[in-house]
Amino acid sequence: MLTDFPFYLSLTFLILLLIMLSRKIRVAYPVVLVLAGLAISFIPGLPALHIESELIFVLFLPPLLFEAAWQISWKELWRWRRIIGSFAFLVVFFSAFTVALTVNYFIPGFSLALGFLLGAIVSPPDAVSAGAILKLVKVPKRVSYILEGESLLNDASSLIIFRFALIAVATGNFVWRDAALSLVWMLSGGIGIGLVIGYILMKSQKFLPTDANIDTILTILAPYIMYMVAESVHSSGVLAVVSGGLLLSNYRFVFLSSASRLRGLNVWESLSFVMNGLVFMFIGLDLPQITAGLEGVSIYTATGYGLLVTGVLIFGRILSSFAAVFVTLIARNFITVADPRHPGYKLPFLMGWSGMRGVVSLAAALSIPVYLADGSAFPQRNLILFITFVVILLTLVVQGLSLPLLIKKLDLKDTDHMESEEEIYNEIKKQVSLHALDYLNTHYNEQLSSQPVLQQIAYKWQHANQSTEGILMNEESRTVYRDLIIQQRKWLIDKNNKDGDVDEEMIRRHLLYLDLEEERMQFV
Structure with a gap:
């Protein structure tokens, strides 16, 4: 051999x-x-x-x-x-x-x-x-x-x-x-x-x-x-x-x-x-x-x-x-x-x-x-x-x-998803950002007022931008952000389970992004 x-x-x-x-x-x-x-x-x-x-x-x-x-x-x-x-x-x-x-x-x-x-x-x-x-x-x-x-x-x-x-x-x-x-x-x-x-x-x-x-x-x-x-x-x-x-x-x-x-x-x-x-x-x-x-x-x-x-x-x-x-x-x-x-x-x-x-x-x-x-x-x-x-x-x-x-x-048309993948992805990104923003305002209103870092994140979410690259976080803001990631993940999984028309591939792309964000938190 x-x-x-x-x-x-x-x-x-x-x-x-x-x-x-x-x-x-x-x-x-x-x-x-x-x-x-x-x-x-x-x-x-x-x-x-x-x-x-x-x-x-x-x-x-x-x-x-x-x-x-x-x-x-x-x-x-x-x-x-x-x-x-x-x-x-x-x-x-x-x-x-x-x-x-x-x-x-x-x-x-x-x-x-x-x-x-x-x-x-x-x-x-x-x-x-x-x-x-x-x-x-x-x-x-x-x-x-x-x-x-x-x-x-x-x-x-x-x-x-x-x-x-x-x-x-x-x-x-x-x-x-x-x-x-x-x-x-x-x-x-x-x-x-x-x-x-x-x-x-x-x-x-x-x-x-x-x-x-x-x-x-x-x-x-x-x-x-x-x-x-x-x-x-x-x-x-x-x-x-x-x-x-x-x-x-x-x-x-x-x-x-x-x-x-x-x-x-x-x-x-x-x-x-x-x-x-x-x-x-x-x-x-x-x-x-x-x-x-x-x-x-x-x-x-x-x-x-x-x-x-x-x-x-x-x-x-x-x-x-x-x-x-x-x-x-x-x-x-x-x-x-x-x-x-x-x-x-x-x-x-x-x-x-x-x-x-x-x-x-x-x-x-x-x-x-x-x-x-x-x-x-x-x-x-x-x-x-x-x-x-x-x-x-x-x-x-x-x-x-x-x-x-x-x-x-044959030139088959995808009659199940008339929008492009990019449009579907951006729409889900907008919805999950709004959900996270609402959760942040409801459960962490005091921290939002006192933490400029969280205000930066909220501003990005308002404009459907999920990236936190370049934002330096202290321990308190990290704790809040980890909870927000968990809530976004729960929302995405729940949407996938309840909405039969949503493309699961797009949901998985967002879930992968959240996993990457959670891991990046170890080094921010």
């Missing part, structure tokens, strides 16, 4: 250069990294890269899911819960089902159980790819929220199907009652374990004498603990991490200090950045391992199978997107839906095209055992691996490169 250390060190440095290049040419970095890894894999003399599925499932997946759950808006997740649930569960099952039927009919030796196994592997779209692309172009916020929410849950649903299909292939039978009971336990157990561990961690960090460094390390350990505990009792580790991450994220202002939130934000951004870069580079570098085991079928025939499965997945997702719109238009006559307006054809087509596959699919394929319990080789394992690689490569490159062009061509 130490002899290959310079190679991995150089690989990490190369990833950073490639990500900078992708920003320069405005191409999503997952696409650039996969293609670069593919090109590097052909260089003779390089150390052979052997990726273990446990490396992805245990080392990479929990923190990446946790970070995504931490960043997503719970309010928007709940608002779009029906469409997110449809994509994360129904569309994943439909994709697995159509793939199973297709390969059972067209590929010799593929049973329905093997087809469902392959379908479960390639059915979940990758969130990182779509997120990286959406940062390059402007899309309605609802699209980002739905894709982010879907990505949190579709890994769990696909891995559940994968587990059942694996049992069916290995045993040759499938008992529906046992499967139903297992499904209930996987869902309820995973969610429950994540919430319990999250609650224990939250209470521990609130009442124990922790600091910013300890809090940050605990949040890094949390997803691993949630995932491994859930998997050890055969429930869903993915759902455990997601539910626990959502709980901790929702209460971050209760049990974490401003220093812990700021330190954790910086650490998690760097950690997820490096991990995402590595996993996409690994996908391209893994080509020699995948093609080496391809036997009994030519690479051209196997590529054709990969093209077939990719086409079925893309067409099936687009069809599912329009079907979801159709169901929503019918459902609005009977229940309250998040948005009763007709979305037209642009939004569902964009959602359908945003289906790039990624690291979870590769990890699931690699986790297929080499041998069955009786010692015989697992049927079609190498072909499943190769088809999975082709699906990942094609969806990342074809859809990943064309998605920005498609978004610009």
Whole structure:
């Protein structure tokens, strides 16, 4: 391992250069990294890269899911819960089902159980790819929220199907009652374990004498603990991490200090950045391992199978997107839906095209055992691996490169937020400044009269200027200002919870500013 250390060190440095290049040419970095890894894999003399599925499932997946759950808006997740649930569960099952039927009919030796196994592997779209692309172009916020929410849950649903299909292939039978009971336990157990561990961690960090460094390390350990505990009792580790991450994220202002939130934000951004870069580079570098085991079928025939499965997945997702719109238009006559307006054809087509596959699919394929319990080789394992690689490569490159062009061509308008982000931000800044000014006049009128520093702050707030840079404070004014920061934070959180139309991203920007102000007070 130490002899290959310079190679991995150089690989990490190369990833950073490639990500900078992708920003320069405005191409999503997952696409650039996969293609670069593919090109590097052909260089003779390089150390052979052997990726273990446990490396992805245990080392990479929990923190990446946790970070995504931490960043997503719970309010928007709940608002779009029906469409997110449809994509994360129904569309994943439909994709697995159509793939199973297709390969059972067209590929010799593929049973329905093997087809469902392959379908479960390639059915979940990758969130990182779509997120990286959406940062390059402007899309309605609802699209980002739905894709982010879907990505949190579709890994769990696909891995559940994968587990059942694996049992069916290995045993040759499938008992529906046992499967139903297992499904209930996987869902309820995973969610429950994540919430319990999250609650224990939250209470521990609130009442124990922790600091910013300890809090940050605990949040890094949390997803691993949630995932491994859930998997050890055969429930869903993915759902455990997601539910626990959502709980901790929702209460971050209760049990974490401003220093812990700021330190954790910086650490998690760097950690997820490096991990995402590595996993996409690994996908391209893994080509020699995948093609080496391809036997009994030519690479051209196997590529054709990969093209077939990719086409079925893309067409099936687009069809599912329009079907979801159709169901929503019918459902609005009977229940309250998040948005009763007709979305037209642009939004569902964009959602359908945003289906790039990624690291979870590769990890699931690699986790297929080499041998069955009786010692015989697992049927079609190498072909499943190769088809999975082709699906990942094609969806990342074809859809990943064309998605920005498609978004610009569709020219979708954000009907939820007609004002610009700057206008929304300034309006919230004005409101929170007026609230703080009113609180200052009501609760600290005497100090306001005697403290010129507070008068300076009040003057700035009257003109919607929150900055206190350059203002020197004494201890009494610091105490008052800290209380004002707390009151502004409470007002922002309350507004976000009660006002369903306010953009939570803008609220979080203001909350981040207050955290920075609170920390700056230590040095003023």
